[in-house]
Amino acid sequence: MTTLDIVIEDPRWEKVQLPNWADRATALALKAAKAPEGYEIVIMACDDPRIAALNAEFRDKPKPTNVLSWPAHDLAPLMPGEIPAPPPAPDGFDDALGDIAISYDTCVREAREQGKALADHATHLLLHATLHLLGYDHETEEDAQLMEKLESEALASIGIADPY
Numbered sequence: 001m002t003t004l005d006i007v008i009e010d011p012r013w014e015k016v017q018l019p020n021w022a023d024r025a026t027a028l029a030l031k032a033a034k035a036p037e038g039y040e041i042v043i044m045a046c047d048d049p050r051i052a053a054l055n056a057e058f059r060d061k062p063k064p065t066n067v068l069s070w071p072a073h074d075l076a077p078l079m080p081g082e083i084p085a086p087p088p089a090p091d092g093f094d095d096a097l098g099d100i101a102i103s104y105d106t107c108v109r110e111a112r113e114q115g116k117a118l119a120d121h122a123t124h125l126l127l128h129a130t131l132h133l134l135g136y137d138h139e140t141e142e143d144a145q146l147m148e149k150l151e152s153e154a155l156a157s158i159g160i161a162d163p164y
């Protein structure tokens with residue numbers, strides 16, 4: 001089973017079922033990508049000011065975003081539309097898959113704007129971020145289609161409507 005280390009920086013996250021959503025989302029992503037269980041993922045549950053600072057520092061975009069991810073391994077495919085290489089299998093020594101930050105403010109705002117349940121939207125964002133940890137991206141149209149297809153199918157398997 002994948003180990004999640006959830007760091008709550010914004011106490012509003014404590015009032016929702018983030019650990020359950022994160023467990024479900026990461027398991028869905030690993031299954032969709034045909035990756036083994038057993039990795040370690042750190043999830044920081046923060047607010048807009050914190051994620052804006054991270055977005056500025058790591059992406060040179062000084063504004064809030066819904067979710068960020070930092071893969072432990074460079075798994076990005078060389079060709080557009082290519083399936084990423086699998087991460088090194090967990091071996092009990094270095095099992096890190098990467099880190100994720102998710103903003104409460106943006107997540108709640110987007111869920112309201114899109115008429116979605118917070119649980120469904122947060123699950124989608126965490127699934128999306130975990131796929132980034134596994135080497136998936138949306139830099140090209142081909143890559144975006146591949147990633148969105150995986151997300152839509154994974155979410156449908158648990159009764160969450162297609163987010164796209």
